[in-house]
Amino acid sequence: GAVVSQHPSWVICKSGTSVKIECRSLDFQATTMFWYRQFPKQSLMLMATSNEGSKATYEQGVEKDKFLINHASLTLSTLTVTSAHPEDSSFYICSASRRAGDSPLHFGNGTRLTVT
Amino acid sequence: SQKIEQNSEALNIQEGKTATLTCNYTNYSPAYLQWYRQDPGRGPVFLLLIRENEKEKRKERLKVTFDTTLKQSLFHITASQPADSATYLCALDFNDYKLSFGAGTTVTVRA
Numbered sequence: 001g002a003v004v005s006q007h008p009s010w011v012i013c014k015s016g017t018s019v020k021i022e023c024r025s026l027d028f029q030a031t032t033m034f035w036y037r038q039f040p041k042q043s044l045m046l047m048a049t050s051n052e053g054s055k056a057t058y059e060q061g062v063e064k065d066k067f068l069i070n071h072a073s074l075t076l077s078t079l080t081v082t083s084a085h086p087e088d089s090s091f092y093i094c095s096a097s098r099r100a101g102d103s104p105l106h107f108g109n110g111t112r113l114t115v116t
Numbered sequence: 117s118q119k120i121e122q123n124s125e126a127l128n129i130q131e132g133k134t135a136t137l138t139c140n141y142t143n144y145s146p147a148y149l150q151w152y153r154q155d156p157g158r159g160p161v162f163l164l165l166i167r168e169n170e171k172e173k174r175k176e177r178l179k180v181t182f183d184t185t186l187k188q189s190l191f192h193i194t195a196s197q198p199a200d201s202a203t204y205l206c207a208l209d210f211n212d213y214k215l216s217f218g219a220g221t222t223v224t225v226r227a
Contacts (some may be wrong), residue, residue, distance in 0.1 A: 006131030006159070007139070034214065041125075043219040044160070093159045105215055106151055 003027050004096050006108025013084055013115055021079045021111045023094030029074035030096035034105065035067075038091045050077050084115040118144045118210045130226050135193040137221045139206035142187065149160035149182055149189050150207045156222065160205055164191075196225045 003026040013019050023033055032051050036044040048064075050056040050071035058064045066088075068080040077096075081088055091112055095105040119142045129135050139149070148167045152160035166173040166182045166189065173180045174226055179192040195198050203220040 004159075032213075041219075043217045046214055046216070049214060084128075091157075095159070103148065103209065104152075104162035104165055105160075107161070109159045110157065112157065 002106040003030075004030075004094065004106045004108040006094050006111055008111055009109060010112040013113070015085055015115055016083055018080055018082045019084055019113060020094055021081075021094070021113075023077045023079070023096065023108050025075045025096045025106070028098055030077075030098065031074065032097050033071055033076075033077040034095045034097075035069060035079050036095070037095045038093060038110075044093060047079075062082070081113065084113070086115045089113055089115045118142065118208075118216070120206060120208055120216060120218040122164075122204075122221050124221045125219070126222045126224070128224045128226065129196055131196060131198060133196055135196050135200070135223050135225070137191040137204055137206075137223070139189040139191065139218055141208055144208070144210055145149060145184065145209045146210070148209070150215070151178075151180055151189075151191050151203045152207060152217075154203045154205055156203075163204075172206060185215075193223070196223075198225045198227050201225050 005024045007022045035047045047062045048056045049057045050069045052074050054073050056115035069079040071088045093110040095107040121140045123173045150165045151163045154160045164180045166180045177194045181190045201224050203222045206218045207215045
């Protein structure tokens with residue numbers, strides 16, 4: 001149980017375009033979803049926390065207007081990278097939990113974004 | 117500020133040996149600590165959670181210890197196999213319901 005599906009697994013886009021990444025909890029209702037990004041050989045860095053039906057909470061230094069997060073239902077959260085630039089190229093990973101503070105986290109398989 | 121350090125970036129071991137990974141943290145007393153496995157190009161997969169009142173936790177060939185005095189957790193893979201090759205991450209919740217991760221230790225098990 002506790003399967004999290006992330007789509008797409010990889011995407012290449014041109015600079016200036018927007019990309020949407022979906023994160024779905026397949027067999028449980030996720031009250032809270034987290035979005036991380038990971039650069040090569042580095043740790044996962046939390047970008048934002050989203051709770052169903054409310055605005056996402058962004059970590060310091062993460063531009064909320066650039067990384068739009070929507071958590072419209074208990075099984076779906078989306079991250080949209082707007083006006084992407086090459087420096088946004090990274091590995092984006094979502095995770096979900098039934099409630100805030102619930103552990104462990106269940107992760108999607110990540111999305112490799114390459115901006116050309 | 118709180119910090120998590122996994123002080124070996126890479127560990128190469130012979131099949132059958134025990135791999136020991138270290139996770140140190142500062143400026144906090146967590147209620148629990150977690151270990152995840154991450155394969156290249158994939159999301160992390162949960163392995164073990166150990167609470168502050170537990171000295172040791174085991175799962176098959178994995179063993180985790182938690183020393184709250186030293187602020188350290190050790191992660192052991194016994195009788196290692198090539199399939200154990202991956203990056204192992206320790207993670208802490210710094211009392212704000214958000215997991216923070218160490219940089220990870222990449223283990224390579226040679227046949």
